[in-house]
Amino acid sequence: MKNIIDKAIDKHNLTKEEIISILNDNSINEYLFQSANYVREKFVGNDVHLRGLIEFSNICKCSCKYCGLRKDNSILERFRLTPEEIIDFAQKASDYGYKTVVLQSGEDGFFKTEILVDIIKKIKSFNLAITLSIGEKTFEEYKAYKQAGADRYLLRIETTDKELYKQMHPNMSFENRVQCLKNLKELNYEVGSGCLVGLPNQTLDSLANDILFFKEIDADMIGIGPFIPNPNTPLHKANGGSFELALKVMALTRLLLPTINIPATTAMETLNPNGRIIALQSGANVVMPNVTEGDYRRKYEIYPGKICVNDTPAHCKDCISTKIQAIGRNISTDYGFHKKLC
Ligand code: SAH
Numbered sequence: 001m002k003n004i005i006d007k008a009i010d011k012h013n014l015t016k017e018e019i020i021s022i023l024n025d026n027s028i029n030e031y032l033f034q035s036a037n038y039v040r041e042k043f044v045g046n047d048v049h050l051r052g053l054i055e056f057s058n059i060c061k062c063s064c065k066y067c068g069l070r071k072d073n074s075i076l077e078r079f080r081l082t083p084e085e086i087i088d089f090a091q092k093a094s095d096y097g098y099k100t101v102v103l104q105s106g107e108d109g110f111f112k113t114e115i116l117v118d119i120i121k122k123i124k125s126f127n128l129a130i131t132l133s134i135g136e137k138t139f140e141e142y143k144a145y146k147q148a149g150a151d152r153y154l155l156r157i158e159t160t161d162k163e164l165y166k167q168m169h170p171n172m173s174f175e176n177r178v179q180c181l182k183n184l185k186e187l188n189y190e191v192g193s194g195c196l197v198g199l200p201n202q203t204l205d206s207l208a209n210d211i212l213f214f215k216e217i218d219a220d221m222i223g224i225g226p227f228i229p230n231p232n233t234p235l236h237k238a239n240g241g242s243f244e245l246a247l248k249v250m251a252l253t254r255l256l257l258p259t260i261n262i263p264a265t266t267a268m269e270t271l272n273p274n275g276r277i278i279a280l281q282s283g284a285n286v287v288m289p290n291v292t293e294g295d296y297r298r299k300y301e302i303y304p305g306k307i308c309v310n311d312t313p314a315h316c317k318d319c320i321s322t323k324i325q326a327i328g329r330n331i332s333t334d335y336g337f338h339k340k341l342c
Helices: 002-011 016-024 026-044 083-096 113-124 139-148 162-168 174-186 204-216 243-256 266-271 275-280 313-326
Strands: 047-057 100-105 129-133 152-154 190-197 221-226
Touching: 002 016, 002 026, 002 243, 016 204, 016 243, 026 243, 047 083, 047 313, 083 100, 083 113, 083 313, 100 152, 113 129, 113 139, 129 190, 139 174, 152 221, 162 174, 174 190, 190 204, 190 243, 204 243, 221 243, 221 266, 243 266, 243 275, 266 275, 275 313
Parallel strands: 047 100, 100 129, 129 152, 152 190, 190 221
Antiparallel strands: none
């Protein structure tokens, strides 16, 4: 098994069968995590990029079975920030020293193209890089955001298992999601994708396909997190994903895509109190601290037990920075764009 990992360190390529064999064997986990850490240091160095996350609306027209923001969840208190509030949080993020803001929301029809374009332009004047994470849009909409100044876009494929995708996403299409990722690439965004680990009926075979898919689409960023069952969704009785398996999928992704940006996700920290630091030592090089203030954090309840819901943005910045420096890593002072190999 070590030979397979050594091959990945060297060639950044594995067959599906090899990936499955590693996912199946927990005796090599430590070697896998150390190897991903080694490849991370070799290709993207010791810098950790902080991206300030603004969760600006929890209103969503979709019904993804796993997600607390799904439109049929009548228990969730809904909120929508005004454009002025979003811009204000972005300004504050810049004042805290962040170089990127990530604007994330449910698929909220209120934010028409003109409104978003205006928000993006105003935030650009703070010299921030902008990442959008607002779901499936048309080519023209993505183009308008890009022209306004958006730099990156996060759209997880969630799972590449088409049957499972269909079960999890009523009235959505796998093909359209893939097309969105292609459109974003064509428009020269830095494209982020990723998957959930531990969905009901998800197999190691399909997780191996997910990892190969990330390579196939030439992703610039990949976010991987365990699925955490939300009591107010149809999957409330599901088991959920394990921290360890999510970490393995993430580590394998680092071995196969050595130069990309990989966040230590919040969902990892929800399952393990030191989850983000462990992820940073197993292949990750990005953290996305929340810069949304007040009660909005609690209301953006994708899954239960979300960390830091009662903390202020200033506290989050200090808390994560201290932890990152304690493991001998640096807080990056640049934008942290994906540097590909020549
Ligand atoms: N509307 C945007 C943002 C979705 S929320 C979009 O479509 O991209 C961001 C991510 O949260 C999702 O991509 C999903 O992978 C993750 N997520 C949703 N429900 C979850 C749950 N119950 N456990 C863990 N992660 C979840």
